[in-house]
Amino acid sequence: MAKLSMRERYSLLTRDLDWTPTYVDPKEVYPYTRYEGIKIHDWDAWEDPFRLTVDSYCKYQAEKDKKLYAVIESFAQGQGHLSLTDARYLNSLKLFIQGVTPLEYAAHRHFGFLARHLDGPGPRFAALCQSMDELRHTQTEVHTLGQYNKYYDGLHNWPQMFDRVWYLSVPRSFIDDAMTAGPFEFLTSVSFAFEYLLTNLLFVPFMSGASFNGDLATMTFGFSAQSDESRHMTLGLGSLKFMLEQDEDNVPIIQGWLDKWFWRAYRVLGLVASMMDYMLPQPVMSWKEGFELYFEDQMLGGLFPDLEFYGIRPPLHVEAAIAEKDVVSHQIYWLLYQYCFGTAFTATVPDTAHLDWLSEQYPDTFDRHYRPLWDKARGIQQDGGRFFNLALPQLCQVCQIPVAFTEPGDPTRLSHRSSVHEGERYNLCSDGCQWIFEREPEKYRQAWLPVHQIYQGNCGGAALPDVIAWSGVRPGDGGEYLGSPDHVNWERWHAAGTAASGL
Amino acid sequence: MSIETRVRRVGVDLQDSEDTRLLVEAMEADNPGLTVSQIPGIVKVQSTGEIVIRRRTVEEKAGRPWETHEFQLNIVSYSGNISEWDDDKIVIKWEH
Numbered sequence: 286m287a288k289l290s291m292r293e294r295y296s297l298l299t300r301d302l303d304w305t306p307t308y309v310d311p312k313e314v315y316p317y318t319r320y321e322g323i324k325i326h327d328w329d330a331w332e333d334p335f336r337l338t339v340d341s342y343c344k345y346q347a348e349k350d351k352k353l354y355a356v357i358e359s360f361a362q363g364q365g366h367l368s369l370t371d372a373r374y375l376n377s378l379k380l381f382i383q384g385v386t387p388l389e390y391a392a393h394r395h396f397g398f399l400a401r402h403l404d405g406p407g408p409r410f411a412a413l414c415q416s417m418d419e420l421r422h423t424q425t426e427v428h429t430l431g432q433y434n435k436y437y438d439g440l441h442n443w444p445q446m447f448d449r450v451w452y453l454s455v456p457r458s459f460i461d462d463a464m465t466a467g468p469f470e471f472l473t474s475v476s477f478a479f480e481y482l483l484t485n486l487l488f489v490p491f492m493s494g495a496s497f498n499g500d501l502a503t504m505t506f507g508f509s510a511q512s513d514e515s516r517h518m519t520l521g522l523g524s525l526k527f528m529l530e531q532d533e534d535n536v537p538i539i540q541g542w543l544d545k546w547f548w549r550a551y552r553v554l555g556l557v558a559s560m561m562d563y564m565l566p567q568p569v570m571s572w573k574e575g576f577e578l579y580f581e582d583q584m585l586g587g588l589f590p591d592l593e594f595y596g597i598r599p600p601l602h603v604e605a606a607i608a609e610k611d612v613v614s615h616q617i618y619w620l621l622y623q624y625c626f627g628t629a630f631t632a633t634v635p636d637t638a639h640l641d642w643l644s645e646q647y648p649d650t651f652d653r654h655y656r657p658l659w660d661k662a663r664g665i666q667q668d669g670g671r672f673f674n675l676a677l678p679q680l681c682q683v684c685q686i687p688v689a690f691t692e693p694g695d696p697t698r699l700s701h702r703s704s705v706h707e708g709e710r711y712n713l714c715s716d717g718c719q720w721i722f723e724r725e726p727e728k729y730r731q732a733w734l735p736v737h738q739i740y741q742g743n744c745g746g747a748a749l750p751d752v753i754a755w756s757g758v759r760p761g762d763g764g765e766y767l768g769s770p771d772h773v774n775w776e777r778w779h780a781a782g783t784a785a786s787g788l
Numbered sequence: 789m790s791i792e793t794r795v796r797r798v799g800v801d802l803q804d805s806e807d808t809r810l811l812v813e814a815m816e817a818d819n820p821g822l823t824v825s826q827i828p829g830i831v832k833v834q835s836t837g838e839i840v841i842r843r844r845t846v847e848e849k850a851g852r853p854w855e856t857h858e859f860q861l862n863i864v865s866y867s868g869n870i871s872e873w874d875d876d877k878i879v880i881k882w883e884h
Contacts, residue, residue, distance in 0.1 A: 291856070291875050334870040341857050348861060485865050489801070489830070492864070496829030504829055508803045508864060515863045519870050569828055583867035587796055587882060591869065594884035 295336035300329065303406035315404045321467040323539075324532035328405025331527050335516055342414055346421065349509045356505040357429055366436050370498040371566040372775035373766055378430055378503060379439040379630040380560055381491060384456045386426045387447040389510075391460045392475060393419035399468055408527075411520050415476075418513040422506075429506040437771050438761045439629040445757035446629055449744070451735035452556070452621070454685045458732060459553045463546075465728075470542050472524040478546035481521035482588075484514055485579040486554055490561045493569040522588075529595040536596045545724065547600035548717035552684035558614035559621060562643065563635060571646035572614045581607065602717035608693040611647055615655040620689055622662065623674040625765070627749065629758045633766035634663045654696045671765050675749070677736045681714035682729050683721050688714045706730060798868030798880050799834035807850075808862050814845040830864055838881035839868070 289297070306314050318325065359365070369375070396416035403409050434440040447453050463474040479487075492507035494500075528535050558572035570578075589599045618632070625632040635643065640659060643651045665672050678687035692698040702713040706726040713719040722729045738744050745755020753763075761770040802808040808831055815833060816822050818840050825832045833839065846854045856878055872879040 291873075334873045335860075336873060337857075345857060345860050485801075489827075489865065493828045493830060508829070511864045512803075512860055512862070515866055516860070518866065522869060582797070583799070587798065587867050590796065591882045591884045 291336045294338050294340075295333070298338045299333075299406045299410050311404070315402055317402050317468050318404055321469050321538070323469040323528055323535050325404065325528075326531055328403075329407070330530065331405050331407040331523070333407055333411050333523065334519055337411075337414060337516070342417075346417075346513075349512060350421070350425070353425055353429075353505050353509045357432065357502055360502040361432055365502060366433055367778060368499045368501075372437070372771045373564070373566050373631075373633065374494075374498045374500065375433060375437050375439070375771060376630040376632070376766075377491065377494060377560050377564040378433060378500070380556060380564070381503075382426060382430045382440055383443045383446050383450070383629055384453055384556060385487070385491075386423055386430075386443060387453075388456055388460050389419045389422040389426065391464060393417075393423060395464050395471060395475070399471070402468060408520075408524065411516075411523075415513075415517055415520060418510075418517070422510045422513070425506045425509060429502045432502060436774070438759070438769075439631075439763070439771075441759075442629075442757040449735075449756040450627075450629060450758060451624075451680075451756075452628060452686075454733065454735050455556060456553050458683075458685050459549055462549065462728075469528060469538075472521070472528075473539060473542040474546040474549070476517065476521035477525045478543065478550045479521075480514065480517040481525075482547065482584055483550050483554060483580065484518060485583070486575055487557055488514060489579065490557060490569065490575055494561070494565045497567045497569045498565055525592075526595070529592075529597065533596075540597055541724070543597065544601040545721050548602050548606075548715075548721060549684070551606050552686060552718070555613055555617045555684075555686060559618035562614040562646075563618040563632075563639075564630075566639075568639070568642060571643075573610045573646060576606075576610045601720065602715075605693045605715065605717060609690070611650045612654070612691060612696050615643075615647075615651065616690055617686070619655070619658060620678075620687055623672060624678070624687075625763050626673050626675075627753055627756075627758070627763065629762040631764055631766035631769045631771065634659050634666060650696055666765075666767070677739060679712050680734045680736050681718050682711040682732055682734065683713060683718035685732065685734060686714060688712055690714050795836060796882065797834045797836055798839055798866075798882060799832060800839060800866045800880060801864040802831045802833065802862045803864055804829050804831050805862065810849045811841070811846060811859070811862060814849045815839065815841055817849075818842050818845050838871070838879060841878040843876050 305311070312319065393416050396412045396419060400409050400413035400416055403412060430440055447457055460475075463471050466474065488507060488511050492504055492511065495503035495507060525539065528539055558576075561570070561572045561575060562568065585599060585603070589597075592598075621628060622632045622634075640656060644656060647655075662672050678689065680686065681688055688699075688701050690700045692700045700715055702716065702719040704711050704713065704719060704723055704726070707730075709730070711722060711726070711730065713722055735744070739752050745751045766772055802811065804826070812824055812831060812833060816824070819835055819838075821835065821837075822839070823834045825834075841856070841859060843854055843856055856873060856875060859878055866880055868880040869883050870878065871881050871883065
């Protein structure tokens, strides 16, 4: 028998195995795909360009896993954790397992939901593949980073931390927001805004950062995951175009979602911005450079002219994100530095070479606005002190980052917005977050804001140590890096030489 | 910064590996004017028009049979739209 072509195999598997229900109303079988106002006339118009089928999915995923687990084994056997540039590098991995791995798991769950609840067999199968991918990512990340958990703090308790620790409410509120939306909005938020529009700014810096800092294991799981990611990007762009092509009435709904989810996803990436600029001992590229390359050049320059054809314009508040590229990483890392008594990663003042690199990367802002802060913080540390800010910050009702950004174009003025809904005042960090709040105040008024919850007595007690313990963060997980267990151990192991590490 | 003033490119980011070296050779042969650059761990391939990856050319460079699905093992990310992906070729371009 002649071998079927990819096209025929795909068609047989996704179309021929489907049937139209006759004794049950299709609206009862697929109850979630109408209430959002999106009109779909022909589900078969959905084409997966990858034309992936179960046999090829299994074959290539197995190959990816084989490669990865070979690397993990040699990493463990070769004391790979000692070949990093510096133990400070681990902070980037801590942020990853605490803040990104739970997103993968949540995506696994919700794509499983879509694999049941979308009306068309093509998108259902694509969602099923993505659901399996996301579970694979969760598992491979746990298996890879678990290697470091044997030697370093902060990696041991990420599911509890994701639910309870203050800065992790930033990614958590993002995914909760997406999962509580309807299926089409979820596709726009996670598949398109996160996986297509901004994914490169999340994964490429982590992987290149790993590659540049001697972390073979993370680089390998990153690549392994990212090879699935191109399929997810395709699902994101494919689903967006599908919705736009199905009915003209869908266009304004999708524009509204794009306006919302661009800014939501962009704010989450603020944590990645500070990672890129501050947490890598050997930095790869600055946030600003990454943003210009992956967002301004590829998305604004490449993608949006394509979407203009459908009547879609670039998202609202894009100009504000562009204006922030010179300041955002510094403002967030400065927050993390002063509040790291309550984080599960450590923070410290960058060394002089690193500060010089930041001066070069940010010639318009760093020396003027941020380097003096770091010089001052270093001075305090040299005198035996350490600046921590023990006053809990006002969080933004939407993104849940402390209200500490500045006005677009003016790094000297704090940006603070507030909106009144049914007699209550809500605080917001920016025009973007305020716009999102005012569009759905009844949703965001329910936000679980860690600082409010602490003050209401819902987080383990009244004193900070009680709250930190309740969060699942142990002594040594956070605080100042210099003198931390990770730092002390690193110095000891390297002074002894790798042969004598005798772990 | 207006959108109109930018150069519109498509691109593929690939894992820096032996297989990728052969893929890039094949892509260079089929796509004149391709630019190839590197960031740690990644080979970046960009073009101002479209990028075509042909099975036949990859097979010639690799000296072995190659399925277009195998491209999934090397790709890290891309910019553009996957316009075609069948047994013989993959085409990445902007549609509009």
